[in-house]
Amino acid sequence: xxxxxxxxxxxxxxxxxxxxxxxxxxxxxxxxxxxxxxxxxxxxxxxxxxxxxxxxxxxxxxxxxxxxxxxxxxxxxxxxxxxxxxxxxxxxxxxxxxxxxxxxxxxxxxxxxxxxxxxxxxxxxxxxxxxxxxxxxxxxxxxxxxxxxxxxxxxxxxxxxxxxxxxxxxxxxxxxxxxxxxxxxxxxxxxxxxxxxxxxxxxxxxxxxxxxxxxxxxxxxxxxxxxxxxxxxxxxxxxxxxxxxxxxxxxxxxxxxxxxxxxxxxxxxxxxxxxxxxxxxxxxxxxxxxxxxxxxxxxxxxxxxxxxxxxxxxxxxxxxxxxxxxxxxxxxxxxxxxxxxxxxxxxxxxxxxxxxxxxxxxxxxxxxxxxxxxxxxxxxxxxxxxxxxxxxxxxxxxxxxxxxxxxxxxxxxxxxxxxxxxxxxxxxxxxxxxxxxxxxxxxxxxxxxxxxxxxxxxxxxxxxxxxxxxxxxxxxxxxxxxxxxxxxxxxxxxxxxxxxxxxxxxxxxxxxxxxxxxxxxxxxxxxxxxxxxxxxxxxxxxxxxxxxxxxxxxxxxxxxxxxxxxxxxxxxxxxxxxxxxxxxxxxxxxxxxxxxxxxxxxxxxxxxxxxxxxxxxxxxxxxxxxxxxxxxx
Amino acid sequence: xxxxxxxxxxxxxxxxxxxxxxxxxxxxxxxxxxxxxxxxxxxxxxxxxxxxxxxxxxxxxxxxxxxxxxxxxxxxxxxxxxxxxxxxxxxxxxxxxxxxxxxxxx
Numbered sequence: 001x002x003x004x005x006x007x008x009x010x011x012x013x014x015x016x017x018x019x020x021x022x023x024x025x026x027x028x029x030x031x032x033x034x035x036x037x038x039x040x041x042x043x044x045x046x047x048x049x050x051x052x053x054x055x056x057x058x059x060x061x062x063x064x065x066x067x068x069x070x071x072x073x074x075x076x077x078x079x080x081x082x083x084x085x086x087x088x089x090x091x092x093x094x095x096x097x098x099x100x101x102x103x104x105x106x107x108x109x110x111x112x113x114x115x116x117x118x119x120x121x122x123x124x125x126x127x128x129x130x131x132x133x134x135x136x137x138x139x140x141x142x143x144x145x146x147x148x149x150x151x152x153x154x155x156x157x158x159x160x161x162x163x164x165x166x167x168x169x170x171x172x173x174x175x176x177x178x179x180x181x182x183x184x185x186x187x188x189x190x191x192x193x194x195x196x197x198x199x200x201x202x203x204x205x206x207x208x209x210x211x212x213x214x215x216x217x218x219x220x221x222x223x224x225x226x227x228x229x230x231x232x233x234x235x236x237x238x239x240x241x242x243x244x245x246x247x248x249x250x251x252x253x254x255x256x257x258x259x260x261x262x263x264x265x266x267x268x269x270x271x272x273x274x275x276x277x278x279x280x281x282x283x284x285x286x287x288x289x290x291x292x293x294x295x296x297x298x299x300x301x302x303x304x305x306x307x308x309x310x311x312x313x314x315x316x317x318x319x320x321x322x323x324x325x326x327x328x329x330x331x332x333x334x335x336x337x338x339x340x341x342x343x344x345x346x347x348x349x350x351x352x353x354x355x356x357x358x359x360x361x362x363x364x365x366x367x368x369x370x371x372x373x374x375x376x377x378x379x380x381x382x383x384x385x386x387x388x389x390x391x392x393x394x395x396x397x398x399x400x401x402x403x404x405x406x407x408x409x410x411x412x413x414x415x416x417x418x419x420x421x422x423x424x425x426x427x428x429x430x431x432x433x434x435x436x437x438x439x440x441x442x443x444x445x446x447x448x449x450x451x452x453x454x455x456x457x458x459x460x461x462x463x464x465x466x467x468x469x470x471x472x473x474x475x476x477x478x479x480x481x482x483x484x485x486x487x488x489x490x491x492x493x494x495x496x497x498x499x500x501x502x503x504x505x506x507x508x509x510x511x512x513x514x515x516x517x518x519x520x521x522x523x524x525x526x527x528x529x530x531x532x533x534x535x536x537x538x539x540x541x542x543x544x545x546x547x548x549x550x551x552x553x554x555x556x557x558x559x560x561x562x563x564x565x566x567x568x569x570x571x572x573x574x575x576x577x578x579x580x581x582x583x584x585x586x587x588x589x590x591x592x593x594x595x596x597x598x599x600x601x602x603x604x605x606x607x608x609x610x611x612x613x614x615x616x617x618x619x620x621x622x623x624x625x626x627x628x629x630x631x632x633x
Numbered sequence: 634x635x636x637x638x639x640x641x642x643x644x645x646x647x648x649x650x651x652x653x654x655x656x657x658x659x660x661x662x663x664x665x666x667x668x669x670x671x672x673x674x675x676x677x678x679x680x681x682x683x684x685x686x687x688x689x690x691x692x693x694x695x696x697x698x699x700x701x702x703x704x705x706x707x708x709x710x711x712x713x714x715x716x717x718x719x720x721x722x723x724x725x726x727x728x729x730x731x732x733x734x735x736x737x738x739x
Binding site: 606611613617618 | 736
């Protein structure tokens, strides 16, 4: 098994090369098969790795050492332990479903082969990120997924707005990466190594201030990648990319890289309660803030984008409360239902011929039944409808928040969960119920998506329903409780648990009360929402007709405009000034000035070559005279 | 015989030779006819010949006169080449005016 580990990321990489270099001349089916096939192979290998880890513990495999600097070794190595193999299963599994879906969704696109090449490259980078055994591999993957995100968001590059969105994503990511890099430098300075094994072995010997600084810096990186306040505005704009991209990258995998980073370093974070506190604050704030924005968005993908940011906030809140395994559980279930929701949204967009505004939709449940039912399952899952996957994962987070934060934290996070239910149900009811509000042309064209798109939807829907049973609350005493938490607490490479088992002091009664409260809220919201959004007067209004708070929410609290004014415009102005004065006048002036000086001097000397013979003769005579004078004087 | 020649002070020969040489130089610089220029060059060479011969007599050393022979040979050869070039130039420009030859310029 150990020698097969490198194949897991390299098969998608080979897929990228094949599709990228030769895809133009291949048939679409072949491109699709190569793209999805490499993922399927990686998934099967990941399952095999899972079995190996379950049987005999983590696998470590070093491919080669590519640099040695001052006693510090940089290696290309893999660490497949309980945490990374779980992430691998999610990435390759859901990635495979999304690849299959894309075969149908992108079928009419000219850049079909390019799309699959980029998707494969993305999976390769993501797998490097998760499978690395040191921070440098993580960083390679981190940057690689940032690059692929840029390539895929700006996939339809002829549209300049999409290019802008891609640049925004990449640049915001890089801002976060600065934090990550600084954190890595501090790790090198403090621990003398970047390998997880070596760093985590030395945790006892470091003072709290240093560890806290490292943790905060790493979190800045996570903020950029996982779209937390203040670096979240790239994610809604990233909806410019094709829907499978939104599903894969901005819902299920890339944005969870930040969570993975914190979870991997949980040993460090447990020694830095200050950092955890900040993570919790940022997570909760993001969760609430973006949930509100989602309430009044009218683009089907934007609602889901803000929902993603909000759910990520919830995951960070969970991390901040010390409940790392709960956060990972929510990552898993969120991957299921968010990918489902995005792909279903893609199905709707596909059926509506490209329309994304929910104010032009309505009544689609009769015309697109499969899409409707899976969307319903996804909505119920995210809202926390009992026994679906989201219910269990969200409840676990809320329970730990209650335990470690008290009533206020629990209250605010439940409020966020309630808003989630509201905007998701609003989305569902406005899109699928009521009367069709689109054009005649669209009404005639609306159709259910082909099987190649609906089958992955159904698969994800099933996972969204049963996914909750991965990590049942412990008080249920079914014998299989907390399976995921137990799995993650298996012994890692250095003998200690990868993510220590969470100890909870809440008794069954309190947990049941919390669970019931959340359930009641969720079900009530779903029900009341139905009655509210059935009425014509409550349908979303056109942009011009929005008033007051609705207008503020619909304009996303004007955060983009704020960033533009505070950060972007001054930088652009400074850049222009520097360009004109420092670059054109200053440096170019200097360099060109040297040239001009040489030309001037040359012009002076040129005059002695005037072709006049008498002049030359005079020169000869004067030269001879001068020579003689030097001899005799 | 030598005494007769030495009765003229060497300064006279020096002056005379210098004047001849300077006339030759001025001729080269100022005259526009190529043949005149060549003649002035010959004049310069002969002025030097004269001086060499004078000094050879005054010092009783034959080396000066041998040098004169060399100079005469070189002068003859150079005059021949110069006149050959002059003929070619004339064939191309139909004139002996050296101020017409101004094309080798920047």
